[in-house]
């Protein structure tokens with residue numbers, strides 16, 4: 001892809017391509033963004049252990065997650081509103097994931113509805129769900145996910161209340177209400193003509209596909225945020241997992257675990273997997289990076305459930321680092337959102353090829369010939 005030689009380049013391309021209110025929404029974290037920075041810095045800080053002269057002519061990057069064979073130990077994380085970054089964006093990203101042989105996870109608050117995405121790909125996708133006050137609506141969404149052939153449910157538990165994302169106020173995504181707010185966003189769109197043409201004009205309808213039925217005619221961004229504030233359920237507790245279980249018989253993955261005791265509770269209720277995640281530093285600022293949180297969690301529950309991790313993963317080296325710290329698989333969040341914004345499906349495909357190539361180098365030089373062989377043996381001075 002012209003202009004991008006690494007996944008990080010896509011961030012800069014996305015910054016140029018997107019209206020600021022959309023770029024800052026992807027790029028930003030909560031409050032002072034301490035955790036957002038920690039995710040990246042702590043992961044970068046993990047030193048890989050170089051080993052040589054071990055014949056690494058054959059490398060196996062495949063793995064299996066929840067009964068699904070993957071070409072890479074990677075999945076695309078749920079990213080809300082991603083469909084606004086490129087025309088029918090979630091469809092493009094799901095196609096790129098399918099071509100790369102990895103799962104795509106659709107957010108509850110995607111632009112494209114479930115049926116649009118699942119009818120564009122053959123491979124089963126994963127579906128992410130938040131706890132919503134209206135259990136009847138949750139039932140409907142789960143039935144849709146089942147009907148559309150989604151293979152795995154990712155139940156996100158770290159958003160009983162939304163984090164304070166101040167960048168969204170500065171950029172005009174939130175806070176700037178009414179006519180003035182709309183005009184500010186329209187102006188940003190008009191001054192980014194490639195986006196205006198691709199998404200603004202040809203990417204319609206601009207709505208949250210899965211929640212459109214309950215939002216009705218209220219399709220503005222402010223309506224969306226108001227819906228989230230009023231409908232995400234802060235009473236959510238472990239007891240609600242019974243409800244989810246009764247409506248979903250497939251693999252259940254609890255996303256947003258950062259503490260060993262919560263990981264043990266997830267194993268106790270019989271979840272198939274967890275995602276060690278702090279929502280990419282978008283919820284409680286000040287919590288540890290996932291690179292720091294992961295090892296004790298993997299040690300505590302790694303033999304009872306599948307441990308996935310995300311947060312700050314921007315390269316194949318980072319994927320190897322997460323696996324070495326104890327993850328069985330890694331979710332990419334911003335990495336795919338930037339690539340999608342910069343270059344659509346081709347951008348996401350290219351980013352995934354970069355991740356694969358970087359993984360190959362890291363595996364070869366840490367002497368790990370297969371994903372299974374990547375463990376703490378691949379790290380220098382691991383003492384956390």
Ligand SMILES: Cc1cc2nc3c(=O)[nH]c(=O)nc-3n(C[C@H](O)[C@H](O)[C@H](O)COP(=O)(O)O)c2cc1C
Pocket residue numbers: 025026027039077078079080081107108109128156255277278279280281282310311312313331332333334335337
């Ligand atoms: C713009 C944006 C929107 C997100 N929306 C959701 C969402 O709808 N549901 C969810 O479970 N996580 C959501 N996340 C969190 C991601 O799934 C993932 O945990 C996070 O992006 C990982 O950090 P990274 O972006 O640094 O890789 C979102 C993240 C971003 C950046």
